[in-house]
Amino acid sequence: EVQLVESGGGLVQPGRSLRLSCAASGFTFDDYAMHWVRQAPGKGLEWVSGISWNSGSIGYADSVKGRFTISRDNAKNSLYLQMNSLRAEDTALYYCAKGPEYCSGGSCYYYGMDVWGQGTTVTVSS
Amino acid sequence: SYELTQPPSVSVSPGQTARITCSGDALPKQYAYWYQQKPGQAPVLVIYKDSERPSGIPERFSGSSSGTTVTLTISGVQAEDEADYYCQSADSSGTYHWVFGGGTKLTVL
Numbered sequence: 001e002v003q004l005v006e007s008g009g010g011l012v013q014p015g016r017s018l019r020l021s022c023a024a025s026g027f028t029f030d031d032y033a034m035h036w037v038r039q040a041p042g043k044g045l046e047w048v049s050g051i052s053w054n055s056g057s058i059g060y061a062d063s064v065k066g067r068f069t070i071s072r073d074n075a076k077n078s079l080y081l082q083m084n085s086l087r088a089e090d091t092a093l094y095y096c097a098k099g100p101e102y103c104s105g106g107s108c109y110y111y112g113m114d115v116w117g118q119g120t121t122v123t124v125s126s
Numbered sequence: 127s128y129e130l131t132q133p134p135s136v137s138v139s140p141g142q143t144a145r146i147t148c149s150g151d152a153l154p155k156q157y158a159y160w161y162q163q164k165p166g167q168a169p170v171l172v173i174y175k176d177s178e179r180p181s182g183i184p185e186r187f188s189g190s191s192s193g194t195t196v197t198l199t200i201s202g203v204q205a206e207d208e209a210d211y212y213c214q215s216a217d218s219s220g221t222y223h224w225v226f227g228g229g230t231k232l233t234v235l
């Protein structure tokens with residue numbers, strides 16, 4: 001079964017740090033880009049950060065650039081998000097998502113973010 | 127920064143056709159994706175590469191593209207289709223940057 005399981009969320013004070021993890025199983029992890037998407041309470045989806053299959057392409061939303069760092073360990077089938085200098089507006093449910101691009105044999109194909117975890121909640125409050 | 131624009135809400139009666147639009151300057155150059163999200167659940171991909179339907183998604187869901195606008199069409203809407211729908215695409219600036227539209231609440235009357 002293809003599965004993504006996020007962990008590491010919790011209650012943290014403004015200005016502090018938190019590291020999220022996403023454990024992947026059931027697919028060839030190092031063939032796929034991976035992303036973090038968040039959803040503040042009652043709000044829409046917000047793309048946070050993404051990383052290509054080989055970490056050659058990395059991007060961040062303007063709202064987190066310079067504070068968050070995405071990384072992956074293909075040997076451990078894991079995705080990470082290091083969040084520093086947290087703010088109240090970072091409070092959200094953070095999802096890990098597989099895709100949208102799949103790269104193999106030198107070619108890339110686009111299938112969308114077809115697998116999502118159930119999310120981990122981050123609350124930034126004093 | 128790049129933005130995708132969706133109408134906040136769309137309402138239709140059961141059996142009718144719902145159309146949800148998404149506008150963005152880079153859409154002629156970048157694929158669009160559509161996600162359905164029901165309360166308390168993770169998003170589900172319903173359309174990829176503008177008009178392709180993943181396996182397991184009912185045929186009543188379809189996508190199309192014209193210039194800077196993409197459209198999700200749900201034919202013969204059912205009560206279970208009531209949900210929030212989000213479009214997604216990439217920035218065409220060459221940076222690895224993705225964006226979601228603001229979301230559209232589909233209400234089945």
